[in-house]
Amino acid sequence: MNLLDIRNLTIELETPQGLITAVERFSLVVQDGEVRGIVGESGSGKSLVGRAIMGLLSSKWRVRADRFFFAGQDLQQMGVDEHRRFMGQEAAMIFQQPSSYLDPIAKIGEQLIEALPEQRSFSLSFWRRSRERVEKVSALLHKVGIRDHTRIMNSYPHELSEGLCQKIMIAMAIANEPRLLIADEPTSTMEATTKIQIYKLMAKMNQLRKLSVVHISNELETAANWTDRVTIMYCGQAVEAGPTEQVVNQPLHPYTHALATLVKRDPERQMLNVMPGTMPTLQHLPTGCRLGPRCPRAHKDCIEMPRSRYLRNRSYRCHAPFNLEEKHANAAASGQTH
Amino acid sequence: MWRYFIRKFNLLVITIFLLSLLSFSLLHLMPGLPLDALNPDGSLSLAEQRRLVEHYALEQGFWQQYAQYISNIFNGNWGTSRIDQIPIFDQMVSSFMSTLQLAVSAMALAMFIGVPLGIISAYYHGSWFDRTVTSMSLIGQSIPVFWWALMLILLLALGLQWFPLSGRIGLLYDIPEVSHILLIDIALADDEYQRAALWSAVRHIILPTLAISVIPMTALIQITRASLIDISEKNYIQAARAKGLSRYQVLWRHALPNYFSSFIRHVGALTNPLLTTTMVVEYIFDWPGAGRWLIHSLVAQDVPAIQACMLTISVFVICISIITDLLAAWSNPKERNQSHG
Numbered sequence: 001m002n003l004l005d006i007r008n009l010t011i012e013l014e015t016p017q018g019l020i021t022a023v024e025r026f027s028l029v030v031q032d033g034e035v036r037g038i039v040g041e042s043g044s045g046k047s048l049v050g051r052a053i054m055g056l057l058s059s060k061w062r063v064r065a066d067r068f069f070f071a072g073q074d075l076q077q078m079g080v081d082e083h084r085r086f087m088g089q090e091a092a093m094i095f096q097q098p099s100s101y102l103d104p105i106a107k108i109g110e111q112l113i114e115a116l117p118e119q120r121s122f123s124l125s126f127w128r129r130s131r132e133r134v135e136k137v138s139a140l141l142h143k144v145g146i147r148d149h150t151r152i153m154n155s156y157p158h159e160l161s162e163g164l165c166q167k168i169m170i171a172m173a174i175a176n177e178p179r180l181l182i183a184d185e186p187t188s189t190m191e192a193t194t195k196i197q198i199y200k201l202m203a204k205m206n207q208l209r210k211l212s213v214v215h216i217s218n219e220l221e222t223a224a225n226w227t228d229r230v231t232i233m234y235c236g237q238a239v240e241a242g243p244t245e246q247v248v249n250q251p252l253h254p255y256t257h258a259l260a261t262l263v264k265r266d267p268e269r270q271m272l273n274v275m276p277g278t279m280p281t282l283q284h285l286p287t288g289c290r291l292g293p294r295c296p297r298a299h300k301d302c303i304e305m306p307r308s309r310y311l312r313n314r315s316y317r318c319h320a321p322f323n324l325e326e327k328h329a330n331a332a333a334s335g336q337t338h
Numbered sequence: 339m340w341r342y343f344i345r346k347f348n349l350l351v352i353t354i355f356l357l358s359l360l361s362f363s364l365l366h367l368m369p370g371l372p373l374d375a376l377n378p379d380g381s382l383s384l385a386e387q388r389r390l391v392e393h394y395a396l397e398q399g400f401w402q403q404y405a406q407y408i409s410n411i412f413n414g415n416w417g418t419s420r421i422d423q424i425p426i427f428d429q430m431v432s433s434f435m436s437t438l439q440l441a442v443s444a445m446a447l448a449m450f451i452g453v454p455l456g457i458i459s460a461y462y463h464g465s466w467f468d469r470t471v472t473s474m475s476l477i478g479q480s481i482p483v484f485w486w487a488l489m490l491i492l493l494l495a496l497g498l499q500w501f502p503l504s505g506r507i508g509l510l511y512d513i514p515e516v517s518h519i520l521l522i523d524i525a526l527a528d529d530e531y532q533r534a535a536l537w538s539a540v541r542h543i544i545l546p547t548l549a550i551s552v553i554p555m556t557a558l559i560q561i562t563r564a565s566l567i568d569i570s571e572k573n574y575i576q577a578a579r580a581k582g583l584s585r586y587q588v589l590w591r592h593a594l595p596n597y598f599s600s601f602i603r604h605v606g607a608l609t610n611p612l613l614t615t616t617m618v619v620e621y622i623f624d625w626p627g628a629g630r631w632l633i634h635s636l637v638a639q640d641v642p643a644i645q646a647c648m649l650t651i652s653v654f655v656i657c658i659s660i661i662t663d664l665l666a667a668w669s670n671p672k673e674r675n676q677s678h679g
Contacts, residue, residue: 054580081584088582101577104594105599105671114591115581156671172581 003179003212004030004053007067011048011236014060022061023048023236027308030180033210037223037244040233041279046216049233050182053214054093055083059326062076071179091119091180092173098165102157108168109153112137116171121130140171144162144201163194170201174211181205184216199226220259224248232256235279235290242314252314252321254295289319297322339674342667350660354653361649362407365394365641366466372396375641376420392415411649417642421634426646429631434650435518436506441616443543444550445605452555453601456510456562461589463567470622472563475556487549487622494545501545504624546623550615554608562597569593599670606662608679609655 013021023045030036030303052063055075068075071090075083095101103111113133130209138149144167145174146152157309166186183202187195217223223230224244229320231241232255240253244267251257258275276296286292288303295302301319311324368375374392391397393415395406410416416426455475459468495503506520507513513523513532524535569575570593578588617629624630628647635643667673 056576056580084579085582085584088580093577093580095573095577100573103596105573105595105669106592114578114583169577176582289465324403333616 001147002029002069003032003034003071003160004028004214005067005069006049006053006065009049009052009063009065009068011045011052011057016064017283021236022282023052026233026236027237028213028214028231028238030214032179033206034211034229035206035213035215035227037227038214038216038233039220039223039230040218042218043279043281045236046218047184050093050184050214050216053182054091054289055080056093075158089176090178091182092176092178093182093184093338094166094173094186096185097162098169098186098210099160099162099278101169102165104157106156107153108155108157108160109134109137112140112153112168112172112175118174136175138176143171143174144168144171146171161194163190166190166194166198168301169200170198170205172207172315173216174205176207179204179212180214182210182214182216186215187222188218190226195222202226219262220248220256221262222336223283232259235285236282237290237317238308238315239291239318240314241256242316246314252311252316252319252324253291254297254320254322255291257322258315289317311332339668342673343664346660347666349528350656353656356647357652357656358408358411359404361645362404363650364645367401368639368641369644375639379638386392392428416646419635421638421639421643426519426642427669429643430628430646432515432518433626433631434628434654436520436625437613437616437629439519439521440543440546440625440627441612441622442551444547444616445554445608445612447547447551448554448558449605450529451551453562456559456568457589457594459559460563460566460570461585463563468563471559478552479560481554483549484622485655486552487546487619490545490549491622502538506539506542506625507535508542511535511538540665546619546625549619549622550612553588553615557608557611562601565597565600566593569596572596596635599666599673602662602666602669606659606666609658613651613655645662 006026006028009023009026009028010021012019012021026045026049028036028038028049034194035221037048038049048057048061051057052061053070053075057063059080060079065076066282073086078086078088102108116133116136134153139154141149141152146164146167152160152164152168158169169186170181181202186202187198190198202213202215206213214226215223220230220232226246228242229242231238231254233239233245234255240247240251240256247256248260251260275294275296280286280290280293288305289295289298290305292298292302297320299320304319305316306319308315365372365375372394373391373396375386376394384388393410395403398406399653414427416425416430419426455471459465459471462468462606491503502508513520513527513536516523516526520539521536524532524539527535575588575592578592579585583591607659613629616627617632618626620627620629621633627650632644632647632651634639634640635647
């Protein structure tokens with residue numbers, strides 16, 4: 001069953017100068033127990049997608065979609081608060097710079113207790129109930145690999161390292177037994193060993209609890225190691241999506257191609273294949289294909305916006321894809337457009 | 339925390355030393371000899387002048403005089419006022435306590451109205467309520483206090499006659515001063531008109547309180563609103579929302595506790611404008627407080643009284659600001675374990 005089913009999600013920002021489209025017609029389907037990657041540069045709108053799923057965008061953002069379902073529930077039918085409460089129970093999100101997402105003046109233990117699901121057990125006395133909560137919290141901390149739970153529970157966020165804070169965020173995230181974890185660049189400020197610990201932890205959660213993960217990252221490399229499927233975003237559009245291995249090894253879209261050569265560490269081509277230029281701002285998008293001005297394979301068709309094309313279990317948005325035989329390209333171009 | 343406390347305490351001692359030096363020098367800074375400053379119209383007899391010279395050790399060196407001044411202060415021997423020949427210490431205690439009553443009631447009113455208004459307008463910020471409150475507080479901030487006090491008198495005391503014009507209790511009631519806090523004194527006074535006296539005292543304090551509280555109230559509205567809007571954009575508030583907590587829970591458990599330490603700091607910073615406003619308003623309402631006394635003493639060039647007022651008020655302001663600083667640091671775990679701040 002599809003846990004998360006998003007079709008043509010569009011996120012717009014209301015500004016005094018008018019609406020700015022930050023994410024355009026973005027589709028994402030996440031199966032139960034799947035690890036899904038979303039990769040894109042900062043500003044490509046990938047974090048917005050995560051926040052929109054959780055219902056965390058403020059009122060100046062406009063979100064609409066053709067389908068926006070989570071676990072069979074239509075999120076668009078819900079009000080803002082209801083959406084947030086529902087997703088707060090069913091899913092959890094962790095962020096980069098985790099220490100800034102912990103309340104600086106509350107102890108870790110208190111914040112973890114707050115994340116526990118509400119229980120109506122009036123039969124227990126107050127003391128028994130609070131002791132039970134503390135036990136549950138220390139069990140959570142053990143699950144994320146923190147052993148000295150008493151010290152951690154009595155600390156404040158500023159006393160702990162970023163890696164520890166992220167583990168605590170993950171402990172909070174799994175407190176509710178969620179079905180989906182959205183990890184928004186969870187390791188971008190950490191050391192390499194801490195990064196590996198965090199990914200191992202998330203992979204363990206995925207395997208042991210069938211927790212689906214949407215991993216939002218700005219480098220294909222980290223996503224490539226452990227995700228099942230990956231979506232590449234550029235300028236608010238999904239430019240390519242498919243099984244991670246295929247996307248990395250046989251990229252179709254030129255942008256993915258550039259990212260993938262960085263992953264493969266091909267020493268001869270690495271330096272050459274960095275794309276020229278920078279990502280355009282959302283106010284000054286080029287006409288047609290958004291990668292157009294930077295694309296090494298651009299030609300006259302590219303002044304028209306390419307539509308998403310589907311090829312077996314992959315999709316891409318390009319007039320002149322890599323790694324595709326002419327026959328397929330024609331077939332894809334003529335028949336299977338969507 | 340202890341090191342922080344000791345640092346702050348050192349600061350307090352040094353500031354009070356400098357202030358006492360300044361207040362002491364006032365006698366020497368006045369034009370003419372110090373004795374002339376104490377006796378501006380030359381009406382004192384030789385014997386009285388002798389006594390003054392002895393009291394202030396005027397024949398000795400500067401530092402001996404300063405030591406004498408300090409020991410006089412600690413002995414409670416602050417001299418007598420030239421205007422009414424009352425010992426300055428007694429006058430200071432009773433007038434300062436009555437100033438404090440006015441200032442505290444005005445601050446309490448400002449907090450009870452200003453903070454909730456600030457919270458509500460931050461909570462619904464951008465709404466018509468928020469816009470109304472913000473513009474009202476802007477108006478309140480730009481009204482001159484003396485004009486506002488006179489308007490209150492004109493409308494509520496002279497026009498509608500709801501409240502008495504001036505003073506702090508009706509002239510008919512004779513309440514012995516025990517604790518120098520009027521309400522306690524009334525409660526202690528074994529009087530058959532106790533209730534009526536209490537009512538009269540309450541009616542007397544309302545107008546000056548309203549006049550003073552406008553400035554701290556508007557400041558608190560604006561500070562509370564701005565800080566809470568600032569805090570609500572912090573990441574940990576978003577994370578608390580992502581946990582599925584309601585807006586009310588987020589406000590109560592995360593936003594307000596985080597606002598607390600800056601709130602305490604701002605209250606400390608508001609002490610100074612509060613007391614300044616109180617002085618002006620005391621003068622207008624003829625409230626027998628330290629401010630009115632200071633202004634009268636200034637007019638009469640009563641140097642010992644000016645010295646006493648200055649020293650008391652400034653030491654009070656500094657103590658409050660250091661206490662609030664300590665409280666703010668103590669309420670914030672990040673600062674609690676730091677020695678610098």
